[in-house]
Amino acid sequence: MKIQSICCIGAGYVGGPTMAVIAKKCPDIKVTVVDLNEARIAAWNDEDVSKIPVYEPGLSDVVAEARGRNLFFSTDVDKAIDEAEMIFISVNTPTKTYGEGKGQAADLKWIELCARQIARVAKGDKIVVEKSTLPVRTASTLKDILENTGNGMNFQILSNPEFLAEGTAVEDLMAPDRVLIGGDQTEEGLKAIDALVNVYARWVPKERILTTNVWSSELSKLTANAFLAQRVSSINSLSELCEHTEADVNEVSRAIGTDSRIGPKFLKASVGFGGSCFQKDILNLVYISRSYGLNEVADYWEQVIIMNDYQKKRFSNKIIKNLYNTVSGKKIAFLGWAFKKDTNDTRESAAIYVADHLLNEQSKVSVYDPKVTEQQIYSDLDYLGSRAPEENKDSLLVVDDPYEVCKGAHAVAVLTEWDEFKTYDWQKIYDNMLKPAHVFDGRNIMDKKALRDIGFKVHAIGTADDN
């Protein structure tokens, strides 16, 4: 079966970039991305392509090429469902904030709404593709809804989890390590798998397209994120030991990463991992394991989160301790707010928690990030609910110039590994700060010796502190 029309429900960080790349690579397939959020769709349709709502290197070029040709963004969800042979569901699946499973289980209410809408609207057979990250066995829920509330149409459900990382989304989509497609191992299921394989095969080598049963595919996505996050927590746990023993965590990472069985990636010690998915997916894995009574399995994975929370707290405490145990009334300048470089996404960014902790100690925080808006920064803090919004506005200042942000500060904290931070005139920054001037490098990106030579006291993750 050759697919001619695709619809994707959810125009977020995954739906937008994945569909833009499919449209680029398959000019003969009509791809329509729909969302309930009118402002988001309007931004995807903005004539000025630099204003699309997701910042990713290279993405605006891909959108500019395909938009209006075979890539469309719309709020008319029903029409797009009706016209498509294949429907991707790429809506958000955040951690539940209420009821049973609060704080751990994935909230599937948006997924269920999509399934009900597809069932109501579909007037022909459809292939429904889970692109969102979902708990293992969600496909059976979808099937149940589609079969029991639909108009007698046939639905095949595939799991096709997305492995892109933000900041490198376009690269990852153009040349993925692998594409994973799970489906029913029946004649109809295998046909549906084949239809989706044929879409990706336009640009992904066949040997990189893995096919499995639905449950393996759903579970592999949670497992991949859990393994990646586990590596970060593992190296972060050792970063503290390094700080006490004068071992250098960067040297330890290099030393172990050259073992081909371990490999060099995801061994960078940091202030802690952020992003919309690692924490939510591991919590989900913990919840699922406990729901099967597998307490040891749940405890094992939960420790990855416990370590990460500890690392964020430990970084804030390092700042407080080195500023003579009080930051009350002191200005701390943040370089970076995004959860990693090359993205404007701030979900679960370590910066939010470090700021919150310092503000609780009555510090004055000022923030500069090259891509994150002032409105987003306040909304992240307000969402935590530790202080009234007016109080957040009083004690945290967002500044659009990196030199201005550091002026009069006792310390600079590097929270995101933006490349531009390394190119600044650090002598100028030093001259305008209160002395002793400290740099707290939460990302281990700065040249420590150069900073020390200027006169800074340097504190990095995983190396002994300057006193």
Ligand code: NAD
């Ligand atoms: P997002 O919040 O950026 O986007 C989701 C979009 O879905 C929102 O714009 C929302 O308005 C829309 N939506 C929700 N319900 C809808 C409905 N019923 N009809 C139409 N639109 C609806 O989320 P995201 O970061 O794109 O993540 C989506 C999924 O992909 C999640 O399950 C996530 O775990 C997974 N994922 C994310 C990443 C990533 O890097 N962000 C990577 C891999 C997988």
Ligand code: UGA
């Ligand atoms: C991650 C995975 O890498 C993707 O494969 C997956 O598709 C995605 O989650 C998802 O499911 O959402 P992402 O969160 O966008 O992607 O970014 P990563 O590069 O994985 O970084 C996550 C966090 O870990 C960042 O805060 C990053 O700074 C931190 N990190 C990463 C470290 O602290 N050290 C490292 O060595 C690597």
